Amino acid sequence: MSTGTPVDGSPEHANVVLGAPEIARALTRIAHEILERNKGGDDVVLLGIPTRGLPLARRLAARLADVEPGLDPAALAGSLDVTMYRDDLAHQPTRTIGATDIPGDGLDGRVVVLVDDVLYSGRTIRAALDAISDLGRPRAVQLAALVDRGHRELPIRADYVGKNLPTATTERVRVLLAETDGRDAVLIEGGTR
Numbered sequence: 125m126s127t128g129t130p131v132d133g134s135p136e137h138a139n140v141v142l143g144a145p146e147i148a149r150a151l152t153r154i155a156h157e158i159l160e161r162n163k164g165g166d167d168v169v170l171l172g173i174p175t176r177g178l179p180l181a182r183r184l185a186a187r188l189a190d191v192e193p194g195l196d197p198a199a200l201a202g203s204l205d206v207t208m209y210r211d212d213l214a215h216q217p218t219r220t221i222g223a224t225d226i227p228g229d230g231l232d233g234r235v236v237v238l239v240d241d242v243l244y245s246g247r248t249i250r251a252a253l254d255a256i257s258d259l260g261r262p263r264a265v266q267l268a269a270l271v272d273r274g275h276r277e278l279p280i281r282a283d284y285v286g287k288n289l290p291t292a293t294t295e296r297v298r299v300l301l302a303e304t305d306g307r308d309a310v311l312i313e314g315g316t317r
Contacts, residue, residue, distance in 0.1 A: 138298075142287055142310035147270065150286030151180070154268050155187035157284050158237060165195045167234045167263070171204040173252055174222045176241035178203045179303035180270060184239060202227045204238070209251035224255070231260030237284075241299040243269035246280035271310055273297050291315070 142150070159165055165188045172181030178201075185200035205222035238252050249267060256265060268284040273291045287310070291297060295315035302308050 138311045138313040140309050141289060141312055142271075144302075144308035147286070147308045147310065150270065151183050152187055154284040154286060155184050155191065158184070158266075158268070159188060159191055161266075161283070162235050165189075165192050165200065168200060168237060169227055169229075169231060169234050169262075170201045170237050170239055170268075171226075171252075171256075172201065173238060173240045173248060174203055174205060175304060176299050176301050177239045179301050180241060180268075181237075181239040182303075184237075184268065199227050199229070204252055204255055206248060206251035206255050209254040211247060211251070224259070226259060231256065231262045233261070233263050235264045235266065236262040237266045237268050239268045241270050241301075242297050243267070243272045243280075243282050243285075244275055244297075246276045246278035249280050250278050270299060271297055 158168060162168055168188070170181040170185050170188075172178035181201045181203070182197070185197035188200060189195040189197040202225045203223060205224045207221045236256060238249060240248060243249065253265065256262065266283040267280070269282040270286040272282050272285045272288050274288075275291070275293060289297060289310075289312070291312065292315045296313045298311045298313060300307055300309045300311065
C-alpha cells in the first residue's frame with residue numbers, strides 16, 4: 125500500500141491511500157462477505173449508484189460469479205439513479221439525470237445490495253432507499269461502500285466496507301476507477317496529512 129504518497133499532477137496535498145491491488149482485494153473480500161451473509165447469491169441484486177458505484181457493482185458481480193459459477197454477473201448488477209430523490213438539489217449545481225437499470229427479475233423479495241464508492245454523510249444512501257421504495261419491495265437492503273470516511277449526518281452504516289478511512293471534514297476523498305478515470309486509486313486531497 126502506498127499510504128501518504130503524493131500524486132503527480134494532482135492537488136498539492138493529494139495522497140494515495142489505496143492503489144489498484146488494495147481495491148481489488150477489498151472487492152474480493154466484500155464479495156465473499158456478501159455471499160456468506162446471504163447464504164449464496166441467488167437472491168442478490170447489486171445496484172450501483174452512479175457514477176463510480178456502478179462499475180464497482182459490476183466488479184462485485186463478476187467476483188460473485190467467480191465464487192459461484194452458476195451466477196450470471198450481467199443479471200446480478202444494475203444501476204440506481206438517485207438524483208431526483210436527493211434533498212440537496214437546491215444547493216448543488218444542476219445534475220444530469222442518470223439511468224436506473226434494474227435486473228430482469230426485479231427487486232421484490234430479493235436482497236438488494238446498494239454499492240457506492242464513498243460513504244460520507246449518508247444522504248445519498250437515504251435518497252437511494254427512497255428510490256428503491258418506488259421500484260419494489262426487497263426482502264432486505266444492504267450497503268457496500270469501498271470507503272467509509274465517517275462524518276455521518278443520518279443513522280446509516282455500511283454492511284460491507286472496503287476501507288474505513290477517518291478523515292477531516294476539510295479533506296476530500298476521491299475514488300478513481302479504470303472504467304471512469306483510467307486507473308484505480310483512492311486519494312485524499314486537502315487538509316494536513
